[in-house]
Amino acid sequence: MEHVTRIVIIGGGPGGYEAALVAARLGAQVTVVDRDGVGGAAVLTDCVPSKTLIATADVMTTIQDAPALGVDGGTVTTVDLARVNERVLALAAKQSEDITEDLVKAGVEIVRGFAKLAADGGGTVAVEVAAPDGEDLLLEADAVLLATGARPREMASAQPDGERILTWTQLYRLEELPAELIVVGSGVTGAEFAGAYQALGSQVTLVSSRDRVLPGEDEDAARVLEEVFQRRGMRVLGRSRAASAVREGDRVVVTLEDGRTVTGTHVLMAVGSLPNTEGLGLAEAGVQTTPSGHIVVDRVSRTTASNVYAAGDCTGLLALASVAAMQGRIAVYHALGEAVWPINLKRVSANIFTSPEIATVGRTTFNAESGDPRFDVVKLPLATNPRAKMLGFMDGFVKLYARPGSGTVLGGVIVAPRASELIHSVSMAVDLHLTVDQVASVFTVYPSLSGSIAEAARRLHSDHED
Template sequence: MKRSKAGAGARRRTRADRYDVVVIGTGPGGEGAAMMAAKRGRRVAVVERFTEVGGGCTHWGTIPSKALRHAVQQLSDIRANPLLRDYRSELRLSYPQLLHSKDKAVEAQVANRRRHYERNRVPVLEGHARFVDAHTLSIERHDGTVQQVVSEHFVIATGSRPYHPAELDFSHPNIRDSDSILDYPDHPFSVTIYGAGVIGCEYASIFVNLGVKVTLVNTQERLLSFLDEEITEALSYHLREQGCIIRHNEQFDGIETPAKGVVLRLKSGRRIRSDVLLWANGRTGNTDQMNLAALGIEPNGRGQLEVNAHFQTAVPHIYAVGDVIGPPALASAAYVQGRFAAQHLLDPALPPQRLETIPSGIYTIPEISSVGASERELREARVPYEAGRASFKHIARAQMAQQTTGMLKILFHAETLQVLGVHCFGDRASEIVHIGQTVMADPARNSMRYFVDTTFNYPTMAEAYRVAAHNGLNRLS
């Protein structure tokens, strides 16, 4: 996929087309908004500055990195399988070879996304979008011509890109971000990852399971501090067990680029030499060159837009969703935000939607997923709670699959038995969490008793809910 480049010649303007809703960006947030408005009978168009739909999620973020992670997980599982011990010596796949695993997934997703727009008769206008005024958008096409569209409402879903500090030269072949690491042509011996957020931890898992020497530099005192402490402690332990070196409370000081590799200098005085530096410290919203300031919409220092509970910007008929508004910066959340924004612009009387039961999914090896409150949050709010736990090493399905690392933890109100949070670490965690999410979203069903009274197939990973429920309820007696 090629990024759009405007021609240098004279630009020809066409007459302005009129729409009810124009969505800028075709990632999950843009797709959610466009499909909702189109299915409600509105005349909708989407603007995409690249030559294929899907946004960064499909081409540089969620889909390619998770496809790569899946390939690495499969390779790791095969190597660990005692039935295949005679074939281990033949399993020597390189990083570039494994990168090819993402291509078919990306192609399939692009085709699916394109069909959605075609079926719903939503035209995809290719080019770079810039506001002329609060109701007019100028779209500079790839050939240099300019199209104008007029709309009653706009939804900005332009996503984000890796943050690039000025002192780093990302044109250097051994200095990469989370986009360009997907084009790295060699199999590195060592990788330093600066930034231990979601992206940094996921790539640490990928590379360490490829047998690469990994140093993960964290600017905070623990990994993924927004998650439940017990879960992040488990992640830290297993990354170290796999061979990853984690450096907490470190700050960037400089970079050196000798003839071979790179050297990361930290303010503590530490110097870390490796083949590759993967910079994974933050994202920047794609809001530059859109002329938003002229409308009274001011992005923050990271290019992100402030919105209200209905996802409206400072200009009420212009909405913003997805990574461009900052956390939680999840593809699943972006899609829901896009749908909610479209629902509100169609019916402004609608109340704000509940977003607290949107789960987080972190595709480390093993996975992490959670929904609801953490123990720290419940302690700070002085909520009387208890926890029920199920260790995967005691679950029959996990034993059969030889995926016994991990656990399920359910936090619940000690008096009402209401489920307050579900936290999972282990294989298929991002799937397992949805059972807890469904129970939490239904007030009539939300009780630990549900997990005790429900019959789960045996053997399944879902059985962990019954085990954890009994464990938690036994603590009350």
């Protein structure tokens, strides 16, 4: 393969900007074409703002749980949503600025506009850019990376108006806390916002088309979260598929497929996402897509068109910023002729930012049963952990999976406050193919939540011995 010197990246989200930084460090001439703002949805409307909002909700949860620890302020704590959202948007904007500054320092050219693939330029790839000022640009590249992300899916019978019927990108415009929020969709996005707004002070109804929240996640973890939701006053409607949502004055009415109705002051439609792949000239360029519109890629991010790569939510591989970034880095490593490890989703760690958080890595019950059912498992309730008792954390558990015989750690699930931080040690064990004995032999602080990880590993060793 010839050495690539010119790379054009369409999209400035994690898949795009991480790839741009790597390519620039390797000496490539890099241009990022972005239309919505550097950082993409992850920084401007999704991960960064939602987790900033959830951080405020976590404070409210701590205050609400404080009496169990003997702390009672004697006053009612309320949330000023306008100030919260002002901070949310300011932090997202600053993160975008920081990423832009990093790109500029690395020598990356940033072009504002809407880009699409053009005709084959005889060994190179041409990209047409419609700039905001009306001028069109034609960029020649040795390789192109498509990192255009995704957007909220909208139902024709529940069209968002930005005021009462909302997508998750529109929530940050609210200046007053919804008194009665209906969340349609019990996947990760729906569960996170439902839990956050319940903590902030809204009365939340969560509408799930399945029989439980988080239907695609670990069943034990989902059960714990649903019990916590209901104990905190949330109304959870299982097996209740929404047919429509309409506004009636200052109220909204959600009609379910079985004819029942749910009313509230606002509704959040969290019913999935769609890839931003329209208008990119994919078919003309020979880039294959799935029936859902996602770009087909292999494990090194190649599409079906020569010298065209894709990364992130537009590929439908796994909708995580970390996965998008890894796909983007792998793409430019491959394009530039560097050594590269194909992406391995068995090593991906993920977190659901509810309270408690749910963190997973590697093989869990959900995918192990369908892929390789031969595993040993131990689950330790968080309520038995001394540090958890001191902090008043009673909901959750640590679960580890290991290969019978060798004791190699295959994966884990942690349901706990700050599970996103605790999962890292399990992620290292999975990535480095450590055994439960190796994990168990590492010193842990006493008392600590991480002590339950070592204890679970010790019990897996004992089970093996038995």
